Amino acid sequence: MAVLDQTGGVARAAPDRARPREKALRRRSSALRRAFPYLLVAPAVIYLLGITLYPGAYAIYQSFYLVRFTEWIPVGFDNYVELWSDSEFWQALLNTLIIGGIALALECVIAMALAFFAYRDALIRVWRIVFLMPMLFMPSAVAFVWKLAFNDGRVISDLLRKIGLIDGNLDFLGNVWLARSTLIVADLWQWTPFLFIIFVAALQSQDQEVEEAARLDGASWPAIFWNVSLPMIRPVIAVAVVLRGIDITTMFTNVFILTKGTPGGTTETISYFIYRQGFQTFNFGYASAAAVVMLVVTILAAQLVVKRAFRSGKA
Amino acid sequence: MEKRRKSKGDNLVLRYLVLGSWALFCLVPILWFLSIGFRPRTEIITPEPIYWPTFSLDAWRLLLADWPIFDYLRNSVVAVTGSVVIDLILGIPAAYSLTRYEYRGRDDIGFYILSTRMMAPAIVAIPIFFLFRNMGLLDSVWALMLIYAAVNLSIVVWIIRSYMLDIPKELEDAARTDGAGDLRILWEIIIPACLPGIITASVIAAIFAINEFLFTLLIASTKSAYTMSVALANFTGGSDGVIYNAIALVSFLAFLPILVLIVLIQKHLSRGLTMGAVKG
Structure with a gap:
């Protein structure tokens, strides 16, 4: 809102007839100068308010209604009460945390291990471009790659059978943890490079002399990495993990194409829950209530985590 | 630039084993999916996966x-x-x-x-x-x-x-x-x-x-x-x-x-x- 007040200041600084014209002009131009930075940033802010403030307000408003096609029936807090006792909602929340948490943890560990081995390697350019490739496919295409490999084409089952781990076929959609692991593998395959690229860049751009000094003192590389390099790039790790964490909690495409929440809703993420309530059962008011809950969590997370990560990341 | 000297804890075998396996994990699904794009529909969803398909421009x-x-x-x-x-x-x-x-x-x-x-x-x-x-x-x-x-x-x-x-x-x-x-x-x-x-x-x-x-x-x-x-x-x-x-x-x-x-x-x-x- 400060934006609007300040731009309003331009109009108020009308030339005063009693004073010499030059002075009035100067005064107007100083008001303009003060408003200028706000004028530059205002279009972007207004545009973004259009996609955050307006939809946010709309969702809050809609969450107090029962929406039946064009008819809106006010129901007070009913949607929220229902949400509170809806086991599917809690299940979706839990699934998002379980699937996202496991995938994020694995991605961090793998990306860090790969970065540790790769960043001083002579072939780093090759590793970087090879590891990057999965990230360059459209997420919907990646979902189909794994849908074919796990379910429709039974390739994973066949490979596991060939090395003698199983007999018969695994039903990756029929078992809770198998279904969850397809989502985890698909996410891991596509997005580990995101963290890898950032970690390697951070490791390469740090002060090499510190590592060198530690090495001359006779420390081994794993020890140097753990005690010297990692602490130095900690702010970068924080930013990368926060960004990946945000994206992982909004996981939708893989669920939509790979599992559709089966079996029994154990792979349904919160984004898919909102989508299903809104666009499959057309229960828009209820879906909006879930969206509002997610919005509150997002705002809290942004204030607590993101602000801190980005402030230290700039150091 | 002077080449980095080999130092303690620098296990090249382990390094290339780890990096190489991840590279395979990245590339194999991509190449396999590319092969899907050039096979006939009848060789995609089969009781037993077909690893060496016949070449076909059906998809095009x-x-x-x-x-x-x-x-x-x-x-x-x-x-x-x-x-x-x-x-x-x-x-x-x-x-x-x-x-x-x-x-x-x-x-x-x-x-x-x-x-x-x-x-x-x-x-x-x-x-x-x-x-x-x-x-x-x-x-x-x-x-x-x-x-x-x-x-x-x-x-x-x-x-x-x-x-x-x-x-x-x-x-x-x-x-x-x-x-x-x-x-x-x-x-x-x-x-x-x-x-x-x-x-x-x-x-x-x-x-x-x-x-x-x-x-x-x-x-x-x-x-x-x-x-x-x-x-x-x-x-x-x-x-x-x-x-x-x-x-x-x-x-x-x-x-x-x-x-x-x-x-x-x-x-x-x-x-x-x-x-x-x-x-x-």
Whole structure:
């Protein structure tokens, strides 16, 4: 809102007839100068308010209604009460945390291990471009790659059978943890490079002399990495993990194409829950209530985590 | 440059074993999926997977004959390009304002812009759907353009801002003493000086826009707005199930230009992905 007040200041600084014209002009131009930075940033802010403030307000408003096609029936807090006792909602929340948490943890560990081995390697350019490739496919295409490999084409089952781990076929959609692991593998395959690229860049751009000094003192590389390099790039790790964490909690495409929440809703993420309530059962008011809950969590997370990560990341 | 000497704890066998296996894990599914694009439909979903298929151009024929693939391509290109242009028009002045001026509320505005990146598409999906429906913009490329621009604006602002922070203040001061106004300085000095940042931001915004799925799924419903990303999900032949060879082919058609773009900005990639927080 400060934006609007300040731009309003331009109009108020009308030339005063009693004073010499030059002075009035100067005064107007100083008001303009003060408003200028706000004028530059205002279009972007207004545009973004259009996609955050307006939809946010709309969702809050809609969450107090029962929406039946064009008819809106006010129901007070009913949607929220229902949400509170809806086991599917809690299940979706839990699934998002379980699937996202496991995938994020694995991605961090793998990306860090790969970065540790790769960043001083002579072939780093090759590793970087090879590891990057999965990230360059459209997420919907990646979902189909794994849908074919796990379910429709039974390739994973066949490979596991060939090395003698199983007999018969695994039903990756029929078992809770198998279904969850397809989502985890698909996410891991596509997005580990995101963290890898950032970690390697951070490791390469740090002060090499510190590592060198530690090495001359006779420390081994794993020890140097753990005690010297990692602490130095900690702010970068924080930013990368926060960004990946945000994206992982909004996981939708893989669920939509790979599992559709089966079996029994154990792979349904919160984004898919909102989508299903809104666009499959057309229960828009209820879906909006879930969206509002997610919005509150997002705002809290942004204030607590993101602000801190980005402030230290700039150091 | 002097070569690094081998030192304690540097196990080359282990190193190449780890890096090599991950490289295989990355490449094998890609190559296998490429092979899907060049096999007949009868050799895709089979009781036993077929690893050495017969070569076939079925998918090409299918794409060109049965699917309006050029419409999807055109929609993707128009919506993505348009959204990047909108982002640059809105984002460059905003980034300039956030870097070059001191004013009340500046950091809060900057953080607000950043925080829109945290918004899950699902939170705003329903209101956005109703908004576009009321504007009569459902199933329209223009709606996609507007929404992609909004989704990526925070990224564009923050990446460009990070590059603008690197421009020495003296460059600007010199121009100012020559009597250049703020807008001229932005146009003639700042923009050329942070061109790598602008290109990086554009490429990353374009890739995210190409990949966007949820909003496109809700807004597009026919070939007049389907993009490549969402069209894939509809490559099903009714009772025959998913048409994987066509999907594979389309995903490689989208992959190649993205690969070229990424190789172009390779040096700036980590900085772009972290919205400027990492200067690598």
